[in-house]
Amino acid sequence: MQQDQRRWLKCERGKQYNKANDHQSLDSSRVASPIPPRCLLAIVDTYTLLYLRNTRRDSASVSRVVMYFVLCARAAALIYSPRESSKARVRSTPMLVHTFGVHICTSSFESRRLRTSQIVHIVSHSSIIICIPQVRVKWMGRAGMRLSEAESASDCILVVGVSRPKLAAAFLTVALISLFLTFHILYDSALYSLHAAAAAAAREAVDSSSSSSSLDLLVLDNGIDDNSYESNSIDAVAAAPFGTPPAAVTPSLQLQMAAAYNTASPPAKAHFPKTSRQLPQAIIVGVRKCGTRALLEMLFLHPQIQKAAGEVHFFDRDDNYSKGLEWYRKKMPYSFKGQVTIEKSPSYFVTPEVPERIFAMNASVRLLVIVREPVTRAISDYAQLRSHASSTPSPPTSSFSSSSSSSSSSSSSPSMSPVSSNNVNSFQSPNSSTSTSLQQQQPQQQQQQRSFDELAIRSDGTINESYRPIAISIYHMHMYRWLEVFERRQILIVNGDQLIDDPVPQLKRIESFLRLESHIGRHNFYFNHTKGFYCMRSDSEEKCLKESKGRRHPRVSPMVVSKLRRFFSEHNRKFYDLVGEDLGWPEE
């Protein structure tokens, strides 16, 4: 105790000394005598205190040796470069003390700054005690800084510096968050790689299954671009005049599709613990060529959204539907609890049975209907049909169905009322086409060689409403069926034209519709001038949709366009009334 008191006195004496010599250069002769020989100057900040507290002085660890050299260098810098700012030095000095093995004694220091010249002086004499204030060691008890009874009495240090617990806490928080994020990113990328590997394996399986078949019609893309599964099948159906049974998908092709899809499902074991395949809580039900793929990919930027690969066509194809919900569930991606699984199959929108089937699966499902200005959509549809017709080899045939026959059959087709039982099949996709033959594709393929103008406007100048690209664009004819089954609040109408021009506002609407936190923002997009569309950017990659999205449209005569717009204006108004939103499409 006596020793403690002596040390205390020394500190106090130093304090007195400082008071007396406030802002004066130190006179070493005046302070030399009462000072124990091993006392050194210490300028201690919070981190050093922590370090001092947690490191045993007698441990000869590598870090201690390294520290010794570092501190000696710093001491030299301090002594020989007095012109450096005192602030920097005050920060760098404390370790000196630790290395030279000094203990800490504290006192109620008065507030006062140590001048650079003083520090230099102190260090060069290395045997001075001055108690300098501005020590606010808030988070280390004073007891922790006092000498214990057992310890040597010869050491004492000067404590100068500023304790910064808040800064330390901030650093610690940032460090912890960075650690957490790093871990999260690693975990995410591992998850992504596993899924990618599963998808690649699935694609390989599909490739091999389709290449081994005699018909090379099926191109299944399990990833970003969807058109594959839909394109060949639905396009063929779409090419048919409205109201005629779909003709493109042969039984053998259907079998291939089913086989391909069976093999295409990712291996059941490729998933993380705590993930499972969920039936979709939200479905993009259409409309074809309105940006359904872009919408799904953009939504997939949201961490809470998982998307099904490709198009599942569960509800619109009887053969798929007959396989049951478990089959459908297995087509869904693995998801964590709380994530929303989304599927998109654009032909759901126009297939009469679909609303009730979806309702039977989940009465509270959320539905997204993306629409686009109807004439542009029809032209886009035509462009796709034409592109696929030209890339699909024509079977040898001499038969050719003239345009008038197609038109007349269309005009005599039943009205589009879906409640008519005759009409149920009119929009039915490939599942109902099992009785059709390959030959029936021929006129459709050849039909696509004709111009849009010819196909959309009959020779007598009337609109060919039964031409499928036109028929699909008459949105209210399909929409009302959905509203007979679902409440309006379960359906969100997405503006496909705006999604092209400026995706973020539409995506924000959807996030809120799906009750998800807002996450997707402008940082997720950049405009690709070559493509003429927005492309996506996430932490890991930048991605544009492939060429089949954003095709060059054929030239359509302005007269035909304005004629079609006039035709659609009344239908559009009916659609606006039905959904209670005016999408502002041009009427001329």
Ligand SMILES: Nc1ncnc2c1ncn2[C@@H]1O[C@H](COP(=O)(O)OS(=O)(=O)O)[C@@H](OP(=O)(O)O)[C@H]1O
């Ligand atoms: N960001 C972005 N990049 C590329 N394409 C975009 C994008 N956003 C919307 N679109 C529009 O999406 C149209 C294709 O629509 P779908 O994906 O619904 O087509 S499909 O029914 O699945 O075949 C496609 O139609 P076309 O331009 O006629 O090809 C695009 O206009």
